[in-house]
Amino acid sequence: MKKNNYSKEHKRYLAINRFKSWTIILFQVLILVVLFVGWEVGTRTGAIDVFFFSSPSRIWSTIKQLHSNGELFFHAWVTLKETLYAFSIATIIGIILAIMLWWSEYLRKILEPYIVTLNSLPKIALGPIIIIWMGVGSKAIITMAVLIVVIVTTLNIMNAFLNTDKNLIALLKSLGANKFQIFMKVVLPASVPDIISTLKVNVGLSWIGSIMGEYLACKAGIGYLLIYGGQVFNLDLVMTSVIVLCVMAAGMYFLVALLEKFIRKNRGQ
Amino acid sequence: MEKVIEVRNVSLTYHSMQCETLALNNINFDVKSGEFVSIIGPSGCGKTTILSIISGLLAPSDGTVLVNGEPPKAKDSKCGYMFQRDNLLPWRNIEKNVLLGLEVQGKNTKENKERALNLLDKYGLKDFKRKRPDELSGGMRQRVALIRTLALNPSILLLDEPFSALDYQTRLNVCDDVANIIKQEKKTAILVTHDLQEAISMSDRILVLSKRPAHIKAIYTLDFDKSLTPLQKRQLPEAETLFNKLWGEIQDEEK
Numbered sequence: 201m202k203k204n205n206y207s208k209e210h211k212r213y214l215a216i217n218r219f220k221s222w223t224i225i226l227f228q229v230l231i232l233v234v235l236f237v238g239w240e241v242g243t244r245t246g247a248i249d250v251f252f253f254s255s256p257s258r259i260w261s262t263i264k265q266l267h268s269n270g271e272l273f274f275h276a277w278v279t280l281k282e283t284l285y286a287f288s289i290a291t292i293i294g295i296i297l298a299i300m301l302w303w304s305e306y307l308r309k310i311l312e313p314y315i316v317t318l319n320s321l322p323k324i325a326l327g328p329i330i331i332i333w334m335g336v337g338s339k340a341i342i343t344m345a346v347l348i349v350v351i352v353t354t355l356n357i358m359n360a361f362l363n364t365d366k367n368l369i370a371l372l373k374s375l376g377a378n379k380f381q382i383f384m385k386v387v388l389p390a391s392v393p394d395i396i397s398t399l400k401v402n403v404g405l406s407w408i409g410s411i412m413g414e415y416l417a418c419k420a421g422i423g424y425l426l427i428y429g430g431q432v433f434n435l436d437l438v439m440t441s442v443i444v445l446c447v448m449a450a451g452m453y454f455l456v457a458l459l460e461k462f463i464r465k466n467r468g469q
Numbered sequence: 470m471e472k473v474i475e476v477r478n479v480s481l482t483y484h485s486m487q488c489e490t491l492a493l494n495n496i497n498f499d500v501k502s503g504e505f506v507s508i509i510g511p512s513g514c515g516k517t518t519i520l521s522i523i524s525g526l527l528a529p530s531d532g533t534v535l536v537n538g539e540p541p542k543a544k545d546s547k548c549g550y551m552f553q554r555d556n557l558l559p560w561r562n563i564e565k566n567v568l569l570g571l572e573v574q575g576k577n578t579k580e581n582k583e584r585a586l587n588l589l590d591k592y593g594l595k596d597f598k599r600k601r602p603d604e605l606s607g608g609m610r611q612r613v614a615l616i617r618t619l620a621l622n623p624s625i626l627l628l629d630e631p632f633s634a635l636d637y638q639t640r641l642n643v644c645d646d647v648a649n650i651i652k653q654e655k656k657t658a659i660l661v662t663h664d665l666q667e668a669i670s671m672s673d674r675i676l677v678l679s680k681r682p683a684h685i686k687a688i689y690t691l692d693f694d695k696s697l698t699p700l701q702k703r704q705l706p707e708a709e710t711l712f713n714k715l716w717g718e719i720q721d722e723e724k
Contacts, residue, residue: 375569376543
């Protein structure tokens with residue numbers, strides 16, 4: 201159907217919905233602007249104490265200064281690299297473990313108490329051990345982050361596999377499929393939406409992991425800047441670090457969302 | 470006519486940590502080539518279990534089953550299975566759903582694929598090949614499910630309450646369609662159902678099972694005019710008489 205064939209009512213419907221989505225973007229931008237303008241005005245009039253809250257203009261000059269001496273990219277890159285490594289390693293290991301646990305009910309039952317314990321254990325408690333084994337540096341931080349992400353990934357994806365519609369599995373069996381075929385043709389494709397939502401959760405968890413790791417054992421990175429800024433009461437540096445972190449985390453989430461869109465399109469949904 | 474299915478002294482016991490349950494107790498029957506046999510009986514009596522054993526998905530605890538003279542194997546089975554739900558994979562289009570069985574069995578040769586897709590054309594689904602399952606009505610989806618089963622060219626069809634998830638009107642129509650397809654493709658069929666009228670309208674023979682542990686309580690041979698459709702058979706006075714008899718048999722068991 202061509203556009204001009206639409207009825208008046210449908211055109212109105214389209215117009216209203218387009219208007220709505222525009223206003224949503226408008227409000228999203230507006231909130232950001234109001235927040236920053238209010239913050240800036242507040243600090244300039246003295247309603248907010250710059251020493252404790254910093255200000256957008258001071259953050260901006262901190263960014264410029266960090267950028268000019270190359271520190272901004274250096275620290276951001278260190279943290280981003282750790283996060284990406286942790287995200288990829290944990291996701292891959294998590295999926296492999298989930299496949300193994302789905303495959304064998306026996307293995308699943310044997311390992312259940314260990315997984316439950318590891319899942320409830322605050323991984324930060326392992327910090328000292330990791331530092332002693334790995335030393336202070338990126339390796340320790342990536343290990344920390346992987347530990348935080350991998351168990352949740354394994355459990356979520358394993359549950360997605362186990363929740364596959366039993367009727368579909370019965371169908372495949374009736375067609376004479378072996379376990380590998382059942383996995384490839386039904387279990388894996390049926391779990392794609394859950395795998396994607398796990399990836400989205402993993403983005404957040406990987407950042408938690410890498411920053412937490414940097415708090416424990418840092419020579420560089422955004423976590424290092426945060427700790428350092430906090431120790432010397434340089435709130436400009438702390439706020440700047442938080443904002444840089446926000447931008448990177450949002451960017452990574454956006455990439456996963458893009459991947460989701462691509463997969464959905466390929467499956468024709 | 471030759472016997473294609475022979476069930477001899479078959480018993481089956483289910484095991485759990487709490488108990489063992491005798492589900493089937495010494496079941497005996499034959500099915501001849503081209504015959505349509507229905508199995509009815511009280512809920513949970515083991516009707517589906519019999520189909521699982523014939524398809525080779527489940528081994529009997531005792532007794533033997535022969536399909537075309539050989540013990541059934543799940544892989545490379547001569548039986549096609551049709552379920553209560555159509556079980557179409559939502560991420561595949563209709564064409565790819567129909568080819569699933571050929572893929573799984575590694576038989577997706579050009580001529581097999583063509584044969585399967587011709588069935589879609591033949592039974593009125595030509596324009597839906599590229600559609601997704603959720604774009605089709607329940608009745609069409611169940612027809613696609615039947616064609617997916619037929620794609621593997623089984624000589625025997627095992628129908629496990631294939632119409633019970635459909636609304637009444639669709640059920641009558643799909644029932645006619647499926648009966649017609651099975652007749653045209655010259656398949657032998659075993660139907661498990663709760664719906665006595667459905668059994669009466671489609672079958673050459675009806676086996677009545679007792680409650681658990683199930684044995685065969687009675688066998689009814691039907692001699693309606695073969696040219697009638699299931700819908701037409703439902704309206705015969707003989708159908709009503711038979712319905713009352715079967716109803717009585719089942720009621721006895723429920724007591």
